Amino acid sequence: MTEYDVLLADCPARTALELISGTWMIVVLVGLAHGPQRYSDLRRRSGGITKKMLSQTLARAVDGGLVRRPDQRGGAYALSALGESLLVPVTALTTWAETHADELAER
C-alpha cells in the first residue's frame, strides 16, 4: 500500500476525505447503517434533509462507491462493502459528537 497523508494537497487521501466529509454524507451513511432503505424512508430518517440534498448526497455516495443504487425504481439504497468499512470511523465520529454535544452547545 502506498503511504498517503491527508495533509498533502495533491494526495489521493485528501480526495477520499473530501468525499466523506460533510454532515449530510455522514447522516446518510448512518441512516443506511442498519440495512437498505428506500429513498422516502431514508429521507424521513434523515431529519431536515431536503430532497435536493438527499439526491445529491446519494449521487456522490454512489459515484464514490459507498452506496449501491436500487436495482429497480422505488427499490432500496444499500451500503457497499466500502461503505460498510466506513461505518467504523463514522460511528466513532458520531459517538464523539453525541458524547460532547452538551459541552459544545454550552459555548
Add this chain to the structure above:
Amino acid sequence: MTEYDVLLADCPARTALELISGTWMIVVLVGLAHGPQRYSDLRRRSGGITKKMLSQTLARAVDGGLVRRPDQRGGAYALSALGESLLVPVTALTTWAETHADELAER
C-alpha cells in the same frame, strides 16, 4: 448523559457534527496533532489551504472550543482537551481515507 442521535435535525449532536465536518477542519486538527503550531507553520503543513480558509477554520475551531488561541501575537495554536479527544475518531477517519485512497481514485 442525555441520549443524542445525529439523525435528528434538532439534536445538539448534529450541531457538534457540523462543527467538525469538512475537510479543512480535519486537516487543521491533524496538523495540530503532534503539538502546537504557529499560524505560518500550520499553513505550510496544510497543503493547499488559503490564508482566508485557515483563518476561518481556526476561528470556528476556537469558537467551538477545539483549539486554543495563542497567548501572544505570533504564538502557537494548540488543541484543547476537547480537540485532543477528537483526534481518536478523526485519526480513524483519515486512516480510512489513506487506506482506501487508491480504491476511490480508480473510480
